[in-house]
Amino acid sequence: MFNEYLTHIPFYEELTQPQKDLLAQNLAEQKLSAGQIVSSDSTSCKGFVLVMEGQLSVSMISQDGREAELFTLTKKEMCIFSASCLFLPSTFHVQITALTDSRILVIPSPIIAKLRENNIHVELFAYKTMTARFANVMAATEEILFVPVEKRLAKYLAAAQSPIKITQEELARKLGTAREVISRLLSSLRREGIIKTQRGEIRVLDAKKLELKM
Amino acid sequence: MFNEYLTHIPFYEELTQPQKDLLAQNLAEQKLSAGQIVSSDSTSCKGFVLVMEGQLSVSMISQDGREAELFTLTKKEMCIFSASCLFLPSTFHVQITALTDSRILVIPSPIIAKLRENNIHVELFAYKTMTARFANVMAATEEILFVPVEKRLAKYLAAAQSPIKITQEELARKLGTAREVISRLLSSLRREGIIKTQRGEIRVLDAKKLELKM
Incomplete structure (x- = not known):
């Protein structure tokens, strides 16, 4: 039922057939209301999130709840920070929030952990995407600094x-x-x-x- | 002659024998004076740099020459930002400077490009290291913001x-x-x-x- 979206998963073609099946069987759809928190420190192990409809915001959150937006994601874009428990040191905190009513597809963290174990392309995808996102954020920080x-x-x-x-x-x-x-x-x-x-x-x-x- | 240092190259064990040979034949040693620029926008294709002695500083540089240090590197640590031409979008600018008199080992960019082409572990190492560094820098930025x-x-x-x-x-x-x-x-x-x-x-x-x- 999510077939049209499977091809938007960037590492899909690198998966073996059993891995593709595992993925297809474990995808979960979720509807979000504007303002709803998708993933935060306490729930940072959600998994990869593919935006089907709407817009998500990825931000840093301070202990007293202040927020600095890092970037936003729209349709067909994939968020890997919602699986940061698997790839990031715990020193860095992000929160993902729905900016508008949205529909997302979730690849749950345990499934990613499994795919990653047997397929280095999944791991490479995650780190490569994080590097690109961080580089963009640092370029924005550069503007604030300079x-x-x-x-x-x-x-x-x-x-x-x-x-x-x-x-x-x-x-x-x-x-x-x-x-x-x-x-x-x-x-x-x-x-x-x-x-x-x-x-x-x-x-x-x-x-x-x-x-x-x- | 650099054998004792080869084992400090994190992806060394993942290389095939011909790749190990290619690496060993193309390592270059370089002595740096305190204050010397190792790599900047105009020379950002130097390659991976392994610190043998001394200390390097990795910083962002503005167009008018102002500087914000991101992190420092000491003995046995490897700098991948000196090969950023291969892995980062051009929007992000780093400069690497020797803080003290230093000795470094350089794996030139063309060699990395070759290794990367045939060995996904080299590529993974680069993105993984960049993700970790960026996450640390973002955590520091978090402090400034919050x-x-x-x-x-x-x-x-x-x-x-x-x-x-x-x-x-x-x-x-x-x-x-x-x-x-x-x-x-x-x-x-x-x-x-x-x-x-x-x-x-x-x-x-x-x-x-x-x-x-x-």
């Missing part, structure tokens, strides 16, 4: 629909900086007549001048 | 030798935050009588109270 926040703020304001309904606190979180920094930068843009601010709202007055800040 | 800078500052001040010779700018860089934030936090610690500051210097006056901030 692109001056002035430029990132200008880019953000230029790309958004004016008037922009956002607080300084939210803006700071989105740009990975402190509220004080945002406050200083907005004051400076205001003094130059580039923006106008009022409680929870920013209006771009001079898009041309703003562009020069990017 | 442990309040107040706590990280208190920890830093408590661990350092008082008086601490450091500018607010340097402190901000070390703790991955903005100078304004450091300035506000130091003022607050000063008001509480926990520290005393003067140009480029911080003195801890009340170590007990400082500990409560950690």
Whole structure:
């Protein structure tokens, strides 16, 4: 019944016939509501997740529940971090959440463990995919570390629909900086007549001048 | 001549005899002075590097030359990021630098490419090692994102030798935050009588109270 999706499993063609059968017999379908947690520290052994419909978010979660999104996954994409118990040291914590109502296909962790034991391609797939995802996340981190926040703020304001309904606190979180920094930068843009601010709202007055800040 | 080091190559036992010979014939030794760049964007195809003596630093580098260290490597450890051309998308930039005078053994990239083509264990080793390194780096990033800078500052001040010779700018860089934030936090610690500051210097006056901030 999931035949059309089996071909989207990247290592499917590398499996032996018995392994293909094992996989097909153990696939589980699951419906998710928007906001539902698919996998977290306490349930991080779910397995590989293939998105059939909808969108998932993969994020880091702090002990007090704060969240930083790493990337999102859409239809036909596969999430391996939901089987991180098998491949990652325990020092790194991810949570996977449904962003919209979604339908997923799960290859349970015990099945992956079995396939992996007898098929190095499954193992290679997992590590290769994790490397690619991490490299993307690190490239984004590189931007936070190295692109001056002035430029990132200008880019953000230029790309958004004016008037922009956002607080300084939210803006700071989105740009990975402190509220004080945002406050200083907005004051400076205001003094130059580039923006106008009022409680929870920013209006771009001079898009041309703003562009020069990017 | 490098026989004692061959066994430190993690995938050595997985190689066929002809592959072992190919490897042994193409290993190159290199001496590095402290500060010397081993591999960067322009030379990122060097190959795998095994540290024989000394210490290497792996860092991200911005276009204008700023640097964020990801991790360091010491004796008998192998660096795979120096062959990132073979395994990573070009979006992620690392530089490898000798921290001290060092001696390294290099498996040149064309040899790795050849081994990888015929031996999936070499490929698996590379991706597996990268996944582990990235996971460690992400765990460190998690701390920057999630442990309040107040706590990280208190920890830093408590661990350092008082008086601490450091500018607010340097402190901000070390703790991955903005100078304004450091300035506000130091003022607050000063008001509480926990520290005393003067140009480029911080003195801890009340170590007990400082500990409560950690």
